[in-house]
Each structure stands twice: as structure tokens, then as C-alpha cells.
Amino acid sequence: MKRQAAALLAGVVFGSGLVVSGMTRPDKVVGFLDVLGDWDSTLGVVMAAALVVFRLLRHIARARSAPVFEARFAEPTRRDFDGRLFAGATLFGLGWGLGGYCPGPALTSILPGGTQALVFSGSMLTGMYVFHLGERRRQRRATVTA
Amino acid sequence: MNAADLVAPLAGGALIGLGAGLLFLLNGRIAGVSGIVGGLFSPKPGEVGWRAAFVGGLLLAGVALPPLLPHAFDNPTNRSYPALIAAGLLVGIGTRLGNGCTSGHGVCGVARLSRRSMAATLTFMAAGGLAATAFGYLMGGTP
Structure with missing residues (x-):
């Protein structure tokens, strides 16, 4: 129960940050990414501020032997570069520049953001589900071959 | 952008970092929205x-x-529905294939100095720049 409450709190704070910073406004995101348009630096400032604060808190957290409600810190350990990383980041970037939403702001906008946010989010969740189905199929095939 | 215009992005960005920091401090998890x-x-x-x-x-x-x-x-931005649907599918599939989005790679991963996250962030920033700039150019400037 404590873990869920902690995640809820983190989600509310995180989501509030997305709203306050202007990241739930696709025109601000597109305004940063469109270098020939009327350039808007907001996205860069937001990411820099978030990065500095997270790095500081991670440093504080890492001084502990374990997180408050879990047995250990679950940080990604992979260091390799693979085609999936670059292909995925490229597809994501193209969709981000086209729609102006990334996953966090899209979900935060589902209820208050009107039809456009709803259409984008529904499509994004569909994409995630399609990927999940594809992965499951791939794994099943791999098990059969092995 | 003048100093007053910086208040909201800085405060909002700090809240994003705080939310991610809380999830890590309390649950030991990385706040990557697409992964979650x-x-x-x-x-x-x-x-x-x-x-x-x-x-x-x-x-x-x-x-x-x-x-x-x-x-x-x-x-x-008033993107058409076909554009929003295509964009949503690209973001959904791309973030899962690439193991992360703006939060997991762009904020948390870069702050952790992860090589993978830095490479992913440079890649999606470049692709995003390309898509937004090309779309804006074709549609006659940023709406």
C-alpha cells in the first residue's frame, strides 16, 4: 500500500510539473522542435531544470542502502548500443515532432485535453499494445526454435 | 524569452525532477512514463x-x-486526426522499441549519465526536430 501511495504522490507531482511547465501544450513542444519557426526555448529549460533536480535527488537517494519502501534500487544497467534503441528513438522522435505530445503529457491530457489529446493518447496506447503483441509473438517463436 | 517567462518552465521542470526523484527515493524506480x-x-x-x-x-x-x-x-497546433493517429502510433511503438521516452531517457537517463539514454535522447531530439521542422515548412510555418 505504501508503494502505491508513493507512486501516486510521485505521479501527481510529476504530472503537475508537466502542466505547470507548459509541456501539455503541443504548440510549445513543436515550437522548440521546429527550428525554422518562431523558436520557443521552453522545452529545453524544462528538461534542464528536471535533470538537475532529479540528479540531486538521486544522489541523496543513493546515499541510502535501499529505497524507503523497496528492497533495492532498480536502475537500468545496460550499456550496449543496439539497433532497437536507435530505431525506437527515431520513430518516437518523428511522432513527437508530428503530434507535439510525448507519453507523459499525452496521458496527463487525456481527461482535460479535448479530442486531439484523446485521439493521440488512444493511438499511442494502441501502438504500445501492438508492440507488446509483437514481442510476445517473437518470444514464443524464439522458444519454439530453441 | 524574458526572465518572467522562465518561471513556469523552471518551476515545472523542477516539479518533474522532484516527482521522478520521489519515485526513485521511495520506490527505487525510474520515472519513465512509457516503460511504466x-x-x-x-x-x-x-x-x-x-x-x-x-x-x-x-x-x-x-x-x-x-x-x-x-x-x-x-x-x-490543430493537427489533423490522421496526423495525430500516425503520431500516436509512432510514439507508442517507438518508445517501447527504444526502451524509453522524454522522461526515462531524456530526464532520468541523461541525469544518470547513461550512454544509452544520451544516445536515445540525441536521436529522438534530432528526429523530432526533423519532423516538426518539415511539417511546419510544408504547412507554411509553425501554427
Whole structure:
């Protein structure tokens, strides 16, 4: 129960940050990414501020032997570069520049953001589900071959 | 952009970092939104509750703040529905294939100095720049 409450709190704070910073406004995101348009630096400032604060808190957290409600810190350990990383980041970037939403702001906008946010989010969740189905199929095939 | 225009991005960005920091300090988890949601499609024991709670927190922030910030959800880009559907599919598949989005790679990963996250962030920034600039150019400038 404590873990869920902690995640809820983190989600509310995180989501509030997305709203306050202007990241739930696709025109601000597109305004940063469109270098020939009327350039808007907001996205860069937001990411820099978030990065500095997270790095500081991670440093504080890492001084502990374990997180408050879990047995250990679950940080990604992979260091390799693979085609999936670059292909995925490229597809994501193209969709981000086209729609102006990334996953966090899209979900935060589902209820208050009107039809456009709803259409984008529904499509994004569909994409995630399609990927999940594809992965499951791939794994099943791999098990059969092995 | 003058100094007053920096207050909202700085405060909002700090809140994003704080939310991610809380999830890490309390639960030891990285606040990568696409990964958190993606994990809900292949539910594992003990992995559903906190993920759903985090997403619930995002939705809660979305409904709680509009009275204070009435224009926070305006979308003057007016992308067509086909464009939004294509964009959503690209973001959904791309973030899962590339193991992360703006939060997991762009904020948390870069702050952790992860090589993978830095490479992913440079890649999606470049692709995003290309898509937004090309679309803006073809549609006759940023709306």
C-alpha cells in the first residue's frame, strides 16, 4: 500500500510539473522542435531544470542502502548500443515532432485535453499494445526454435 | 524569452525532477512514463499497483490543475486526426522499441549519465526536430 501511495504522490507531482511547465501544450513542444519557426526555448529549460533536480535527488537517494519502501534500487544497467534503441528513438522522435505530445503529457491530457489529446493518447496506447503483441509473438517463436 | 517567462518552465521542470526523484527515493524506480505504462500490458506480480498508481497520479494532476491554469491544455497546433493517429502510433511503438521516452531517457537517463539514454535522447531530439521542422515548412510555418 505504501508503494502505491508513493507512486501516486510521485505521479501527481510529476504530472503537475508537466502542466505547470507548459509541456501539455503541443504548440510549445513543436515550437522548440521546429527550428525554422518562431523558436520557443521552453522545452529545453524544462528538461534542464528536471535533470538537475532529479540528479540531486538521486544522489541523496543513493546515499541510502535501499529505497524507503523497496528492497533495492532498480536502475537500468545496460550499456550496449543496439539497433532497437536507435530505431525506437527515431520513430518516437518523428511522432513527437508530428503530434507535439510525448507519453507523459499525452496521458496527463487525456481527461482535460479535448479530442486531439484523446485521439493521440488512444493511438499511442494502441501502438504500445501492438508492440507488446509483437514481442510476445517473437518470444514464443524464439522458444519454439530453441 | 524574458526572465518572467522562465518561471513556469523552471518551476515545472523542477516539479518533474522532484516527482521522478520521489519515485526513485521511495520506490527505487525510474520515472519513465512509457516503460511504466508498457509494464501494464504484461502484468507481473507486484508490478501492477504502483504503475497504475503513478499513471493515476498523472491523470489526477490533469484534472486538478485546469482551474488554476485554464490554458495549460490548449492545442493551437490543430493537427489533423490522421496526423495525430500516425503520431500516436509512432510514439507508442517507438518508445517501447527504444526502451524509453522524454522522461526515462531524456530526464532520468541523461541525469544518470547513461550512454544509452544520451544516445536515445540525441536521436529522438534530432528526429523530432526533423519532423516538426518539415511539417511546419510544408504547412507554411509553425501554427
